[in-house]
Amino acid sequence: MNRSRSFAMVRSLLSLSAREVVSDHCLLAPCLSSIPCELYRPLLDAAFAHCRPLAIGELVQRWPERTLSIGRQRSSDHEPPNRLCVSALLLAVVRGLTDKRCCLQVLDMCGLQCEDGRLEDSMGGWSLTVALCSMLLQARNITAAIRGCRRDKQDKKKRATGTERDGAVKRDRAGLKKEEVEKMDCSENAAREQDSTKGVRRKMELQRRTEAEPEQVHSRDVLVNVRADLFVNARSWERVRRAMCLSGPLRLHCRFLRVEELPASSIVSLLHLIPQEELLGLDVRYSSLGVSGLALLLPQLAPFPQLCSLRLHYCNLDMLRARPGQQEALQDLSKGLGDLKSLRRLSLTALRLPGHLRLLLSSLSEPLEALELPYLSLTSGDMAYLSRSPHASSLAELDLSENRLDESSLHSLRHLLDQAELSLTRLSLCGCGLSDGSLRVLLPSLGQCNALRSLRLALNPLSRAALVGLAWAAAGIHSLKLLLYPNPLEEYEPGLPSMPSSAQLLDWPLIEDSGAKELTVAQLDEVLRAKGRTQDLLLTSNLLKYSTDLEMDD
Structure with missing residues (x-):
């Protein structure tokens, strides 16, 4: 009996402490880097219980575990999460994709939606489904933008490398005779034509695959x-x-x-x-x-x-x-x-x-x-x-x-x-x-x-x-x-x-x-x-x- 009472007191103290921490966003944000991973769950529960969307965003964006379960963790005597809290959660998941501190791999939201129309601030099943679809689109756009930036950097690097190579070739040609220069130009043109042919074939092959198969989600x-x-x-x-x-x-x-x-x-x-x-x-x-x-x-x-x-x-x-x-x-x-x-x-x-x-x-x-x-x-x-x-x-x-x-x-x-x-x-x-x-x-x-x-x-x-x-x-x-x-x-x-x-x-x-x-x-x-x-x-x-x-x- 004493052990169970002590455990209940510890849980109550932890709940009260978590409530105080998430209530002040200016205090929470700088402290998260030093908070143990085991305390993220109590802090997130307190943020949901007391409607602290900013705290939810900070916690989820750098979630330290592989799995985050929202719907199934809530007991029947708790009201469904506020609409703002759910929106903050979904936005934080998207932001966490580019945050190296985030370890999230599985987000379980089964049983989260509320169909009781008397709870005006809760999110129903239809609204939650639409919000999830918007989250998927946002995540895809963000990763596409990141890949575009990477391609631009690679293209700039290739152009810089090509410029350096052309300069080296010009320097090498300066000391050659006219017949040798013409022979070098022919070999370079043949190489360019071969590379161009390979590029066209590759593009045609990718186009055929895209037309033959619909867009699929690959696990990798x-x-x-x-x-x-x-x-x-x-x-x-x-x-x-x-x-x-x-x-x-x-x-x-x-x-x-x-x-x-x-x-x-x-x-x-x-x-x-x-x-x-x-x-x-x-x-x-x-x-x-x-x-x-x-x-x-x-x-x-x-x-x-x-x-x-x-x-x-x-x-x-x-x-x-x-x-x-x-x-x-x-x-x-x-x-x-x-x-x-x-x-x-x-x-x-x-x-x-x-x-x-x-x-x-x-x-x-x-x-x-x-x-x-x-x-x-x-x-x-x-x-x-x-x-x-x-x-x-x-x-x-x-x-x-x-x-x-x-x-x-x-x-x-x-x-x-x-x-x-x-x-x-x-x-x-x-x-x-x-x-x-x-x-x-x-x-x-x-x-x-x-x-x-x-x-x-x-x-x-x-x-x-x-x-x-x-x-x-x-x-x-x-x-x-x-x-x-x-x-x-x-x-x-x-x-x-x-x-x-x-x-x-x-x-x-x-x-x-x-x-x-x-x-x-x-x-x-x-x-x-x-x-x-x-x-x-x-x-x-x-x-x-x-x-x-x-x-x-x-």
Whole structure:
């Protein structure tokens, strides 16, 4: 205990000292040459925490280690870095290319971007991706300018050498006869013609190579490898594509690729620029791919051996209406998913594929660990397959939101929960039409999920009494940290239908009198106090703050 307390005191003292040092830029700059390498990391953390972009620039420009990791080093309780701090970091990396004191070879920025729009000063994924592309272009221009200066110096040296040689030749000719001078001129002209011919051939050869092969990034030319998660849409697609094609001292590597509003052909062209062993996940949103686009895209993912996550959100795939060739297209989709041997997370949002879940998932060679199927119009047959599939006992995350669960589906869901009781950590059943009776059927199985950490049941038509029963069951799950519950029916204005949909619950006005809300909160708090869970279990009905769209992947 004394050792751990002493260690905590040392860390606190180091943090306070680092804060004081980075707060004064005039003090920091002259002292860096005498500061040990081990203190650069605490100083950089303090500079990010207290928004000191000048200090960040000084530290990164002369970074003493081969690797600098920004995104993964930050804990979840810290806010994302300020936009100015990130810009200072990127500028310092470019400047460090010409600084002999800088040892940086790998810059890891994976997980750095913030998609929470409430943090105005933070840098989102799209802005960070564009900034990285600008950094690559700046670095290439700087090195090109340096090489140009070197070539100018070499040309001047050659011209000076040529002038000296011509002077020596003139001096030698002064004492020769006319026939000997003419013979010397002929030999010199022949040598010049030979050199000129070689030069032309060399230029033609280089031109043929340039035309035959696109510009490639050679590892011997790369000084710093930059790893990041990229976010590309229609506005930035061309810029990102050009940046990843550039040769230069910086090379951009992609771990997770998120694209929005892009056709399948553009997504495929980006995939061709990413080394196959690097990509871990692909997230496609709001792109009108359709069946044909997905049939084009999925085979292009098979060569990526580490691809473990695939998300398809609102990709305009509707199987509610029968069309010619529809079954063959689904077979192609199933085969494309089956070729992804490392796939562990699959998200299919609003693709509207009722009755086709078996066809899609049965082709997977390994069981999934995370499955998100919101707005998929699942049928009771789909639920029956899922509850008895090889994926049931391995699922750690399951999202069935906005799929109406009738009585026949509830039996399958209970069986699924029984199968996943040891592995399931996150469960979302928002907007599934669960009534008080449906909840009573599910509670025994929910109570047995001993690994559950997050349970989301928003936008279900439940009474206040049912919520209290849910709170008792949730408090009995010792691993549970978050319960997102719906507003009880007693908190809505009169006129709500007896079995309202999730859309009606979302749009219907709540009673302005805060007494109804206070009564619900008081009863739920009483349950937490009785179970001793007031400190480690959060009960909330705040949809915005705990929306799954705002959660970042580990």
